[in-house]
Amino acid sequence: MSKYGFSLIIMILELGFVFGLFFYLGQVNQDLWIVFVFILTVATIFSIVNRSMTPESKVTWLLIAFVPVVGSLIYLMFGERRLSKKEMKQLEKMDSMKFREDNSYELRLRLKEQDKSVYGIIKSLLSMDHNADIYDGTSSRYFALGEDMYEALLADLKTAQKFIFLEYYIIEEGKMWNSILAILKEKVAQGVEVKLLYDDIGCMATLPGNYTRKLQALGIDAHKFNKVIPRMTVAYNNRDHRKILVIDGQIAYTGGINLADEYINHIQRFGHWKDGGVRLNGRAVKAFTRLFLMNWYINQGEISDFDQYHLDNMAVEGAGGLYVPYGSGPKPMYKAQVGKNVYQNIISQATDYVYITTPYLIIGYDLTEDIKNAAMRGVDVRILTPFIPDKRLIQLVTRGAYRDLMEAGVKIYEYQPGFVHSKNLIADDELAVVGTINFDYRSLVHHYENAVLMYQTPSLKEIKEDFEAMFRVSQEIHEGAIKNTWYQRLLKEIVQLFAPML
Incomplete structure (x- = not known):
């Protein structure tokens, strides 16, 4: 057992x-x-x-x-997460830490003069997540497929000289993880510090229960996030859904891609696996370093000297645009629903178009109304979801949300080749979000998540091209195209009713 x-x-x-x-x-x-x-x-x-x-x-x-x-x-x-005295002290210590960069204030002032709407979106984000900051001096590369990001990630790992941080919801032994692990073992032998954090429940079916001991024997400082123990607690509902890899505080990866073979289409479980990710190089990587160390602290109860991990972070000269990496998570660790509010602010202020891709569409009244209102203002709002689901019940609930949105003018597409797992948003050729935050209650309310908000970065062109390519191989859903029986509708309504607490 x-x-x-x-x-x-x-x-x-x-x-x-x-x-x-x-x-x-x-x-x-x-x-x-x-x-x-x-x-x-x-x-x-x-x-x-x-x-x-x-x-x-x-x-x-x-x-x-x-x-x-x-x-x-x-x-x-x-019903409610109650913090122990130890956790309250940890939270107070984290809240007391201020990480804003010296040039952040000047960047915000310049942005306020340039675009007050975007300034407001970023100002709201910075007020919700004290770890977040606005950065220039960063380059980015967008990956439309997990296998493309995988090849770049392996090459970057081989260049590590000081430390490697990994934080993932799912890790599974196979081609992808085994090749990464081989490099990590080499780096440990070279004196590189390697820290790994993976979600215990997320890896319940993919890794042995004692896997951290195997990794620790290799010199990797590995731990499970929110480890399952024989005790009833609401904390089990707060999983670590983040995907973060940081190399030497200079390079970072994030997006929807976990470390398992279906994410790089080495194996196929639900048709073609469509995912997305982004690589950052430069100043903005400091925020990903801190995001990792924050969750490390929450999980381990120990905090490191943050400065030692990004003293040598270098700006990338000539890189355009601004970046705001940020975290989102459950109360009381986060006082606001950061991921949800960022989505709402972008959608509410869009003037031309908003494209969204999400594997699941289970959202509340206020976010639904924001999406509908954008469409009714004349904004071209498109939402892309999978045609082949990984969870049939969740697809039933997702499809149940279509009609209300379509009646307001929102266009719904289903990706025909397989399963869409990417969590991306782009608006007006100005703003984009790439990260781990689904349009569902678990991501918006319960999970620890992360993303990066990008403004006028060169990678926005690549993200839009990816959306256009997906639309070409997707089917637009029209009224009456999705037919549900009475018991399917009843089941959908029941699941929708209890979705906020699931």
């Missing part, structure tokens, strides 16, 4: 013990128990009503709370 199976059984037993004890007390004194249940239910409802959360989440939790006993207990155990 794996440690995951053991942990699951312990958690089920713990859950059964709590419910069993509660109902046993009801048999001891029923009158007192009824009064207690009434007070507990009312207190739970008041807690939900007064809590700061999205309206969709609030409605879902209120429905659960009205179920006597069970609803209150579920909310107490899973």
